[in-house]
Amino acid sequence: MQIEFLASGWIKELNEMEDWLKTRTVSMKVKKDGKEPAWGVEGYYSTLHNALKSLADKEILFQPHPGPQTDFLAASEREVFYGGARGGGKSYALLVDPLRFCGEAYHTGLLLRKTMPELRDLIEHSKKLYPKAYPGAKWREQDKEWRFPSG
Numbered sequence: 001m002q003i004e005f006l007a008s009g010w011i012k013e014l015n016e017m018e019d020w021l022k023t024r025t026v027s028m029k030v031k032k033d034g035k036e037p038a039w040g041v042e043g044y045y046s047t048l049h050n051a052l053k054s055l056a057d058k059e060i061l062f063q064p065h066p067g068p069q070t071d072f073l074a075a076s077e078r079e080v081f082y083g084g085a086r087g088g089g090k091s092y093a094l095l096v097d098p099l100r101f102c103g104e105a106y107h108t109g110l111l112l113r114k115t116m117p118e119l120r121d122l123i124e125h126s127k128k129l130y131p132k133a134y135p136g137a138k139w140r141e142q143d144k145e146w147r148f149p150s151g
Contacts, residue, residue, distance in 0.1 A: 061132050062096050069093050095122055099133050105151040 042115055064070045069089045072082045073096065091113070098109040113119040123139075126146065130137045136149035 059132070062092075064093065064096075065089050073097055081126060089120070091122055092125065095129065096127055099130070102134050102137070102148045104149050107148075107150070 033076045045144065064073050065088070068082060068084060069092075072080055072090075072093050082093070084090060094111055098107075098111075101107040103108070111119075113122060123144075127139055130139070130146055130148075134148050139145075140147060
């Protein structure tokens, strides 16, 4: 996923692992066919290096506000109470939060707003965010729903 708040911890851990792997040397074993090397530390290092390079090239689509918005998005509980003043990012957090489940087949979610103008505003934000976060995501105007490649 291309969202910074989910990737930032991974990037740090991957960088630390890359540094550790740089200090290790293991001879590569060649498989019997003589073509494909067996996995050794070098293979892991190469894969890790490519993953870090790929993450570095990603556009940060969303970075949560420090405090309650970050806490809400990091919560693993099924139900979380999140309140606060107008403009604190509660609605946008509700728009972003389901993205962590969109890779799972048959995931469903429901986002309600008190007024249609508020709902339309979130729909417009989702039209900018969701296709970038999940290429292949499609807004179905008639059904007023998002469909993701995972189903």
